[in-house]
Amino acid sequence: QSWRDPEKAYRIEEHGLHAFLGFYHNAFTSVHDAYDAAFPAPGHAEALYSRAFHAEPYNGVMVFHKNEWSYCQTPGRTTPGPLPGASIAGVTSEQAMHLALEHAFTRVLDHIAAIAGEHPLLGRLLADIQRAVAALRSDLSSRTGEVARTGVLRSVGLLEGSSTGRGLEWVRREAARLMQFETSFSTYIWFLWTGIDTLLTIIIGLLRKPVKSLNELDGVDFRVWLRANGLRETGDERWAVVDQVYETLFAHQAADPTRSPCDPIDTNVYPDLLACGVATRWFLLESFGDQGAIAYRFTYSCAQTMMTPFYLALRQLGAKVYFFHTVTGLELAGQGAERRLTAVKLSQQAEVIAGAAAYEPLLTEDLPNNPPELHDWPKDPHWDQLVDGEWYRKSGIDFLNAWQTARNTRAKPVELRQGVDFDLCVLGVPIGALPLVESPLTTTSHPEADPRWKRMIDGIAVTQTMSFQLWISEPSSVLFAKPPRGLLTSYVQPEPSYGDFTPLLTYETWAEPRPQYVAYFTGSSVSGKPILPPTCGPDYPEAMQAAWNGQVRTWLQNNYKAFYNGSSTPTFFHGFLELLAVEGRTVTPDQRLEWQHLIADVQPSNLYVLSQPGAMGLRLGQAESGVKGLLLCGDWTRTDMNCGCVEAATSSGMLASRAISNEPRTIWRPGF
Numbered sequence: 001q002s003w004r005d006p007e008k009a010y011r012i013e014e015h016g017l018h019a020f021l022g023f024y025h026n027a028f029t030s031v032h033d034a035y036d037a038a039f040p041a042p043g044h045a046e047a048l049y050s051r052a053f054h055a056e057p058y059n060g061v062m063v064f065h066k067n068e069w070s071y072c073q074t075p076g077r078t079t080p081g082p083l084p085g086a087s088i089a090g091v092t093s094e095q096a097m098h099l100a101l102e103h104a105f106t107r108v109l110d111h112i113a114a115i116a117g118e119h120p121l122l123g124r125l126l127a128d129i130q131r132a133v134a135a136l137r138s139d140l141s142s143r144t145g146e147v148a149r150t151g152v153l154r155s156v157g158l159l160e161g162s163s164t165g166r167g168l169e170w171v172r173r174e175a176a177r178l179m180q181f182e183t184s185f186s187t188y189i190w191f192l193w194t195g196i197d198t199l200l201t202i203i204i205g206l207l208r209k210p211v212k213s214l215n216e217l218d219g220v221d222f223r224v225w226l227r228a229n230g231l232r233e234t235g236d237e238r239w240a241v242v243d244q245v246y247e248t249l250f251a252h253q254a255a256d257p258t259r260s261p262c263d264p265i266d267t268n269v270y271p272d273l274l275a276c277g278v279a280t281r282w283f284l285l286e287s288f289g290d291q292g293a294i295a296y297r298f299t300y301s302c303a304q305t306m307m308t309p310f311y312l313a314l315r316q317l318g319a320k321v322y323f324f325h326t327v328t329g330l331e332l333a334g335q336g337a338e339r340r341l342t343a344v345k346l347s348q349q350a351e352v353i354a355g356a357a358a359y360e361p362l363l364t365e366d367l368p369n370n371p372p373e374l375h376d377w378p379k380d381p382h383w384d385q386l387v388d389g390e391w392y393r394k395s396g397i398d399f400l401n402a403w404q405t406a407r408n409t410r411a412k413p414v415e416l417r418q419g420v421d422f423d424l425c426v427l428g429v430p431i432g433a434l435p436l437v438e439s440p441l442t443t444t445s446h447p448e449a450d451p452r453w454k455r456m457i458d459g460i461a462v463t464q465t466m467s468f469q470l471w472i473s474e475p476s477s478v479l480f481a482k483p484p485r486g487l488l489t490s491y492v493q494p495e496p497s498y499g500d501f502t503p504l505l506t507y508e509t510w511a512e513p514r515p516q517y518v519a520y521f522t523g524s525s526v527s528g529k530p531i532l533p534p535t536c537g538p539d540y541p542e543a544m545q546a547a548w549n550g551q552v553r554t555w556l557q558n559n560y561k562a563f564y565n566g567s568s569t570p571t572f573f574h575g576f577l578e579l580l581a582v583e584g585r586t587v588t589p590d591q592r593l594e595w596q597h598l599i600a601d602v603q604p605s606n607l608y609v610l611s612q613p614g615a616m617g618l619r620l621g622q623a624e625s626g627v628k629g630l631l632l633c634g635d636w637t638r639t640d641m642n643c644g645c646v647e648a649a650t651s652s653g654m655l656a657s658r659a660i661s662n663e664p665r666t667i668w669r670p671g672f
């Protein structure tokens with residue numbers, strides 16, 4: 001979700017932390033291609049794209065240690081190397097795994113260097129460990145030819161050492177001994193050691209029992225596998241360096257089956273149930289998978305930076321976009337290998353005055369400081385472009401609310417016939433909303449239900465997500481002790497992830513005095529199968545939102561002081577609420593919070609797909625619908641990432657395109 005609210009300074013309202021991680025190679029390629037197609041004039045696309053993203057230099061986690069919260073920045077890379085599967089052509093999966101392990105050794109050395117920079121004496125004590133890791137990396141590197149010839153990486157001498165050097169097991173034990181010998185080390189040094197121990201454990205686990213693909217590990221939970229391979233995290237400990245993968249992928253415990261489905265969103269969550277192969281791949285790609293920066297911010301809103309050029313590219317290429325339609329059914333014919341798609345059934349939510357494909361969705365205003373070529377998307381439809389638009393507006397029709405479809409008494413059924421209206425169909429409906437589409441594929445209770453689809457829809461868990469944005473009248477430097485915080489995670493549930501999105505203020509239209517700082521917080525609920533409409537009645541989303549508004553207030557009251565650790569942070573919560581910016585009105589502190597952007601997202605199309613142990617094999621590939629003429633697309637399909645993210649969604653789209661046209665020829669893969 002990303003839009004502008006014209007009634008609130010055209011502020012950018014978004015749900016979640018919208019950024020690209022540095023290893024989102026297919027996503028970057030796709031967006032770049034969209035700019036090229038949307039703006040064909042020489043040099044125009046490149047000029048716009050070159051300003052579309054900027055590197056985020058401040059990335060880290062919140063660490064709870066010694067009974068207090070501390071911010072710990074991710075250590076930088078000293079020797080960025082070639083990326084497995086990207087800049088090295090023709091490597092096998094075994095070679096890619098070998099290269100990944102080499103990079104993991106390098107990241108261990110990076111962490112040791114960071115400790116030495118923070119604590120020179122400890123750095124000298126770590127010198128033997130540093131030399132041993134460097135020697136092990138050289139030993140591993142020397143086996144490149146052997147791996148290429150045999151497809152096997154032998155662990156001889158790497159784990160237990162040899163007559164010429166110490167092994168990984170010694171390195172891990174000695175590092176732990178040094179850290180446990182002295183308890184006065186800072187939280188940051190302790191955090192860096194947990195990173196070393198986690199990296200070493202991943203290397204040891206992959207050498208103890210080699211795999212050709214990390215997919216082979218997806219049957220077990222990430223933390224369970226790490227601990228089975230000797231991670232020093234014990235008992236109820238939850239290291240932030242491990243939790244950050246769970247939080248980035250919204251992986252929490254299963255829903256309580258005794259809880260009423262109509263209760264407020266369950267916010268009593270903890271990291272759990274993340275497929276080990278998915279998580280290990282993510283962890284390694286976070287560690288070394290980029291070729292520039294760990295993360296990149298959108299210069300403008302997410303929609304403005306990414307979706308506007310995609311939309312304009314489609315128009316430039318001659319595609320027609322029909323807004324205000326929802327898929328209600330798929331009609332099939334035939335059996336077995338001859339099963340085919342014959343019709344797609346839709347509900348036309350509204351009629352466009354100028355014609356079904358003539359709706360102009362973007363803002364018409366040229367907002368100050370915004371590029372005139374990249375208009376953003378409005379919060380509400382352009383009612384004046386719709387037949388009976390004033391009726392829709394006055395009736396409060398929300399085209400995005402699946403619980404209130406019955407209120408739209410002017411919706412009309414539409415049917416598209418294969419061979420008449422379409423040749424091929426790509427199904428991109430998110431997995432959380434698939435059960436609302438009537439068909440033998442998506443209706444698991446259908447008498448002719450496809451067993452593969454039934455297993456996938458029943459077996460892949462999803463979750464509801466929650467977030468809030470705060471516009472604050474003081475700069476972040478007043479509220480935080482150094483260092484600056486850009487993007488982070490692993491803070492208090494249920495909103496552990498945070499981003500400083502202050503640069504977006506440039507593109508909003510606030511009157512003086514303008515806000516000085518914008519904070520985004522986000523998180524998710526438990527995993528499972530959240531309810532679908534019409535369960536709990538048409539007012540369910542509003543009830544969940546009202547409950548979430550109260551939960552946000554409680555969360556902030558309990559946690560703002562531990563997060564905002566600057567000397568000028570208000571002592572009392574009332575004072576913190578007074579810092580929240582509003583425009584054009586005098587309000588109470590609580591009303592200031594209500595004026596911010598708080599979202600509890602329960603809509604089926606927005607449920608986040610999870611990557612749980614044992615469920616990865618349930619995903620279908622883009623050409624595996626089992627129905628002629630029907631391809632699949634979305635982050636819920638099988639990709640090399642197999643998780644909910646824009647890189648997986650983009651890869652899926654590319655693979656679906658390749659199944660149709662044999663293009664694009666090149667699709668980036670991590671290789672392991």
